[in-house]
Amino acid sequence: MEDINYKSNSYIQLQVVLLGDAGVGKTYILNQYVRGQQPRNNLPTIGIEFATKTVTLQDGGKIQVQIWDTAGQERYRAITTNHFRGAGGALLVYDITKEKTFENLTRWMEELKTAANKDVVMYLVGNKTDLVERQNNSRKVTREEGQQFAGENGLFFEETSAYRGTNIAQCFEKLIEEMYKKKNLLVTQQQQQEWNAQLKVIEAPMCSKC
Ligand SMILES: Nc1nc2c(ncn2[C@@H]2O[C@H](COP(=O)(O)OP(=O)(O)OP(=O)(O)O)[C@@H](O)[C@H]2O)c(=O)[nH]1
Numbered sequence: 090m091e092d093i094n095y096k097s098n099s100y101i102q103l104q105v106v107l108l109g110d111a112g113v114g115k116t117y118i119l120n121q122y123v124r125g126q127q128p129r130n131n132l133p134t135i136g137i138e139f140a141t142k143t144v145t146l147q148d149g150g151k152i153q154v155q156i157w158d159t160a161g162q163e164r165y166r167a168i169t170t171n172h173f174r175g176a177g178g179a180l181l182v183y184d185i186t187k188e189k190t191f192e193n194l195t196r197w198m199e200e201l202k203t204a205a206n207k208d209v210v211m212y213l214v215g216n217k218t219d220l221v222e223r224q225n226n227s228r229k230v231t232r233e234e235g236q237q238f239a240g241e242n243g244l245f246f247e248e249t250s251a252y253r254g255t256n257i258a259q260c261f262e263k264l265i266e267e268m269y270k271k272k273n274l275l276v277t278q279q280q281q282q283e284w285n286a287q288l289k290v291i292e293a294p295m296c297s298k299c
C-alpha cells in the first residue's frame with residue numbers, strides 16, 4: 090500500500106456515511122455535529138448532502154473528515170448506496186420510538202458492507218432519547234436490544250438526542266479515533282476526486298427525471 094503521510098494537507102481524509110431509514114434524524118445528527126445546531130429546514134434529504142469538519146485527534150493531529158448524509162427514502166436507494174462506496178466509517182441510525190427503523194438495520198448494514206471499505210468501522214446510533222425522556226411509553230426499542238444488535242454485529246453503540254445534542258459528538262469522536270487507528274481507511278484527495286467524478290455520472294440521469 091502507498092505510504093500515506095496522513096498529517097499532510099494533501100491527504101484528507103476520513104469518509105463517514107450516515108445511513109438508516111427516513112426520518113430517524115440523520116440530518117439533525119450531522120448538523121448538530123458540524124454546526125452545533127438544528128438544520129435550517131425540516132425537509133427530507135434528497136439524494137446526498139455532505140459536510141466537512143476538521144477534527145483534532147487525541148494525539149494532537151488534525152484530520153479532515155468528510156461526512157455524507159444520505160436520504161433514507163426508498164426512491165433514492167440507488168444513489169445513496171452508491172455513496173457507501175469508499176466509506177471507512179458509518180453511523181447506522183435508527184429511531185428508538187419506531188421499531189420498523191430498528192428492524193431495517195440489517196438491510197442497511199448488508200448494503201453498507203457490500204459497498205464500503207472492508208474494514209469499515211460502524212457505529213449503531215439509537216436516536217431521539219429526548220422523546221422517551223418526555224414520555225416513557227414512546228420507547229419501542231430498548232437500550233438492551235440496541236446493545237445486543239451492536240454486540241452481535243461488532244458495532245459500537247450509543248443512544249443520542251440530535252435535538253439536544255446528547256452524545257452526538259462522542260459518537261463521531263469515537264468513530265473517528267477508531268478509523269484513524271486503521272490507516273488504510275484514510276482517503277487521498279485523488280481517490281476522493283475519482284469517486285466524486287464517477288458519482289456525478291450516476292446522479293445526473295436521476296435528477297433529469299425530477
Ligand atoms: N424529538 C426528536 N426529534 C428528532 C430528533 N432528530 C430528528 N428529529 C426529528 O425527526 C424528523 C426527521 O429528522 P431528519 O434529520 O430530517 O431525518 P433523516 O434521517 O435525515 O431523514 P431523511 O433525510 O428523509 O432520510 C425531523 O422532524 C426532526 O425534527 C431527535 O433527536 N429528537
Ligand SMILES: [Mg+2]
Pocket residue numbers: 115116117132133134158159160161
Ligand atoms: Mg436527512
